[in-house]
Amino acid sequence: MPLKESIENKDIALIDILDVILDKGVAIKADLVISIAGVDLVYLDLRVLIASVESLVQAQQESGKTISSEQFDKQREELTDATGQPNKWEN
Amino acid sequence: MDRLIYLYGLAQTEEAASQPLPSLKGFDGIEDLYTVSMGKITAIICSLDAEEYSEEKIKDRVNNDMEWLQEKAFHHHETVMKLAKIYTLIPLKFCTLYKNQDSLKTAIQSNEAKMLGTFAFITGNEEWNVKIYCDDERLKKQVSENNPTIEAKRAEISQLSRGKQFFEKKKLDKIVESELEEEKNKVSEKIHSHLSKFAIQGNVKRTWSSDVTGKQEDMTWNSVYLISKLKVEKFLEQIQQYEKDMKETGWQFQASGPWPAYHFSSFS
Numbered sequence: 289m290p291l292k293e294s295i296e297n298k299d300i301a302l303i304d305i306l307d308v309i310l311d312k313g314v315a316i317k318a319d320l321v322i323s324i325a326g327v328d329l330v331y332l333d334l335r336v337l338i339a340s341v342e343s344l345v346q347a348q349q350e351s352g353k354t355i356s357s358e359q360f361d362k363q364r365e366e367l368t369d370a371t372g373q374p375n376k377w378e379n
Numbered sequence: 380m381d382r383l384i385y386l387y388g389l390a391q392t393e394e395a396a397s398q399p400l401p402s403l404k405g406f407d408g409i410e411d412l413y414t415v416s417m418g419k420i421t422a423i424i425c426s427l428d429a430e431e432y433s434e435e436k437i438k439d440r441v442n443n444d445m446e447w448l449q450e451k452a453f454h455h456h457e458t459v460m461k462l463a464k465i466y467t468l469i470p471l472k473f474c475t476l477y478k479n480q481d482s483l484k485t486a487i488q489s490n491e492a493k494m495l496g497t498f499a500f501i502t503g504n505e506e507w508n509v510k511i512y513c514d515d516e517r518l519k520k521q522v523s524e525n526n527p528t529i530e531a532k533r534a535e536i537s538q539l540s541r542g543k544q545f546f547e548k549k550k551l552d553k554i555v556e557s558e559l560e561e562e563k564n565k566v567s568e569k570i571h572s573h574l575s576k577f578a579i580q581g582n583v584k585r586t587w588s589s590d591v592t593g594k595q596e597d598m599t600w601n602s603v604y605l606i607s608k609l610k611v612e613k614f615l616e617q618i619q620q621y622e623k624d625m626k627e628t629g630w631q632f633q634a635s636g637p638w639p640a641y642h643f644s645s646f647s
Contacts, residue, residue: 291615295634302449303592304508305456307584307601308641309473 381429384477387412387459388423388639389487390466391498395421398465403458406432406451412458415480417487420494423462424483427476437474463639467502469494470639497644504579505611506643507604507636509618511567512596514629515559521628522562523555566630567600570621577614578604582642596631603642611637 385406395414403412405425412425440447452473459470477483487494523529532554536547575581584601592598606614615634622632 290612291619292611292637295615295636298635300456300635302452303587304635305452307587308508308638309452309455309459309470 382426382479383429383432384480384483385425385427385432386422386471386475386477386483387425387455388462388466388471389469389494390414390421390423390462392416392419392421394466395423401461401465403461406454408454415483417484418491420487420491422483422487423468432476434476437476441474459639463637467498468639469497469501469644470641500579501605501640501643504605504607504640504643505637506640507606507611507614507634508638509574509600509602509604510598510633510635511570511600512594512631512633513563513599514596514631517629518562519555519559522559526558529555529558563599571600571602574602574604574614574617577610577617578606580605580643584642596629603638605640605643 395416400412400414400423404410405412405427407425407427410425412423415422415424455473459468462468463470477486529551532547532551536544536551539547571581571583581602581604584603586598586601589595589597604614618632618634621630625632
């Protein structure tokens with residue numbers, strides 16, 4: 289298997305996602321309502337986010353669980369199965 | 380009832396017209412995503428209740444409801460990832476919300492030229508993230524054993540009286556620490572400049588403390604690269620090579636991707 293494929297299919301940690309979607313990404317500012325999308329983010333990820341991620345990492349370590357996108361999907365599937373509803377997440 | 384617009388990403392209208400948007404649930408988990416085209420650019424959005432997703436309420440949840448943030452961050456990530464697989468996509472930050480479609484249109488139209496430039500820049504390329512971790516203790520040992528400055532200092536200390544040795548050793552520890560930092564930076568910078576050769580652009584990001592990463596090893600380097608799809612495999616092979624060569628000395632490499640081009644879609 290090419291390296292790319294094996295890396296692509298790896299679980300991504302929440303911190304990696306937040307590192308990207310909060311720290312970077314464009315905000316085209318004209319008439320935005322939410323300043324989270326703008327400048328305030330710098331403060332958000334420095335003060336608040338780190339604190340929240342810390343507590344989350346701690347919670348994870350205590351419960352011995354890791355949070356992954358895959359697990360998230362699995363939980364969602366289980367929920368869907370349990371409720372007997374059609375899976376709305378499938379394309 | 381007022382509706383806000385949550386913007387996930389921007390695609391080129393030409394691509395959006397030939398590839399229909401799959402059915403995807405929006406930020407509130409109820410309504411579907413849809414597209415709005417403005418000339419050459421198509422925005423991929425969903426609507427949200429203005430009351431429930433007001434700036435204040437979102438801020439409050441981000442600050443106080445970690446589960447909510449986690450769920451929504453995953454939602455944003457997964458949605459944008461899916462879109463980036465279909466279209467050449469300019470991804471937007473988490474919680475980019477507009478008052479209404481008109482304000483979104485104004486924002487897009489006034490930045491159109493730069494956006495088209497960004498599309499040209501990212502087409503055919505992928506964003507990859509590389510984090511380098513280091514086992515400080517292991518590296519410290521090597522640094523303190525193979526560093527001429529430290530060697531000389533140590534020889535000097537051994538000639539001193541016991542009482543003086545104590546304080547001088549403390550000083551030496553500090554020197555070792557700073558030499559360690561220097562060594563880590565030097566090695567990481569060299570790797571970064573080497574990896575940048577595979578890339579169209581490489582940017583250095585801030586590192587995170589081990590409280591945040593939950594890893595024992597210290598994050599020494601965090602960087603992103605925009606790489607031509609044709610060169611990605613070579614780039615990753617190089618990282619694998621580093622991993623093999625440097626594992627014994629306490630270095631770890633973590634590559635992730637391909638990411639939507641978050642770091643290479645700046646308009647400013």
